[in-house]
Amino acid sequence: MQGVTAIALFGIFFIPPISTEVLLIQNYNNTTEIYFCPNEPIWDNCLSKRIEEYSSKIITCHLNCKIETWMKTVFCTENNEKIKCASNSDSFEYDMQLDLATLSIDSSCLHIKEHPKYYKINDSLEIAKNFQIYDKPIEINCEIVCEDEFIKSTLANRGAIADKEVVQKMEFWLFCVLLLFGFSAISVVNSMGDTICFELLGDDVEQFGKQRMWDAIGSGVVSLLVGVIIDKTSGTSVFKSYTVLYFLCLVTISLDMVCCIKLQSSQNEKSKNILSDVGKLFKSPSISTFFCWCCFSGFFEAIILNFLFWYLEELTDEIGQKECVENYVKTLEGLDIFVQTCIGEILFFFFSGYIFKKIGHINCMHLVLAAFAIRMFYYSLMTNPWWVLPVEVLNGITYGLFSATMSSYANIIALPGTEATLQGLVGILYEGVGLSLGNFGAGTLLSVIGGKNTFIVFGIVAVIALLSHVIIHILLRTFNKDKNKVSDEIPVG
Incomplete structure (x- = not known):
């Protein structure tokens, strides 16, 4: 039984973190940005002081975005190699370089723009214009995981996942199963x-x-x-x-x-x-x-x-x-x-x-x-x-x-x-x-x-x-x- 305890509890180490949901905005003035709008206010004095320390950083975030059928034609093209699309999926994966110098926070949302040097998603702009939708931004719901600790902690502390959503996550049930075996053995x-x-x-x-x-x-x-x-x-x-x-x-x-x-x-x-x-x-x-x-x-x-x-x-x-x-x-x-x-x-x-x-x-x-x-x-x-x-x-x-x-x-x-x-x-x-x-x-x-x-x-x-x-x-x-x-x-x- 000690072996079961060791395997179960150590197995928790390999459960991936639950990602945070954000809104990806593709504008037609050569900018792409994310919006994070939690249910509770995101701004506080401590956060504003920490923003000043990170203003010169560029960070990498991995996004998994849900798209509609017409968006597949826009984003999932052979010419757009920087966006990973699965043929039988309604989502695409995208590594985004965020410029923290553009970070701003109001009472309800956090905004960060992609650094111009690393634009990837805008490779599809010409295709999007063919659909005559260039007069308004494209909004896409995405799950995001960032490498930077400051952004991760900001999103995690203020982006609590609702109970109904947690039970739909694979990570939650993996955690429960491993705890069940581990504590039963204990x-x-x-x-x-x-x-x-x-x-x-x-x-x-x-x-x-x-x-x-x-x-x-x-x-x-x-x-x-x-x-x-x-x-x-x-x-x-x-x-x-x-x-x-x-x-x-x-x-x-x-x-x-x-x-x-x-x-x-x-x-x-x-x-x-x-x-x-x-x-x-x-x-x-x-x-x-x-x-x-x-x-x-x-x-x-x-x-x-x-x-x-x-x-x-x-x-x-x-x-x-x-x-x-x-x-x-x-x-x-x-x-x-x-x-x-x-x-x-x-x-x-x-x-x-x-x-x-x-x-x-x-x-x-x-x-x-x-x-x-x-x-x-x-x-x-x-x-x-x-x-x-x-x-x-x-x-x-x-x-x-x-x-x-x-x-x-x-x-x-x-x-x-x-x-x-x-x-x-x-x-x-x-x-x-x-x-x-x-x-x-x-x-x-x-x-x-x-x-x-x-x-x-x-x-x-x-x-x-x-x-x-x-x-x-x-x-x-x-x-x-x-x-x-x-x-x-x-x-x-």
């Missing part, structure tokens, strides 16, 4: 890894957190270094270069596969009826509540895992537009993960066994939900992305203590021979149910009410989940109906 690896770890530990299950601590150390150190490298190699470009990340991922997963091959492990006991044995656990109210807790934890982790950096980059862009300064957002994100893991997770992974003995697994579950609520409300109050770092220490509770609690409690309640199955089940509840619902909810809310309000909503839900979890366990203790008596012992029958 889920299997995580569940099997926890099972093997508990088996190798034997009676020293309280040492599980100390083993997972090394995961936190590796994640934190590498994330910080990669964040700095990405920012340094990307310079002032809005487009960040992730090349080093993909190759590092391939190397580390390959090394991990070598380590896995060396492991010697086998499950000593096997259940004769796994479905029946696992089904018995659902009859226990406290264990059913534990399963729900796994789902809710995944729900809250989803917005942090997949949307927090998006939120930080929005805050960074706001500051960048106001102050016109270079941002180090990837360094911040790497530092964020470093604080989450090397400060927060290491502490709680290391002392998780001690914490279980002192307050028990159930109280740890309460603590996780409370920490999620604090993080959500804190994020909603931020106005500067760097303020995120102090609260990230709580990731030691919301992931470090959570992960140790989930895996340890699942190992405790598992009947002999069902350990791997139960680790897989709680993994499905956390990632398959919780993370999926959280991603859907967060994505929907972010597009409607924005990042700040979305975190407020998730914070309110976290408080409700915490209160419900506490009340349920108080009732279970009071009425003593659960065979497990809401303890950490293995349930009977």
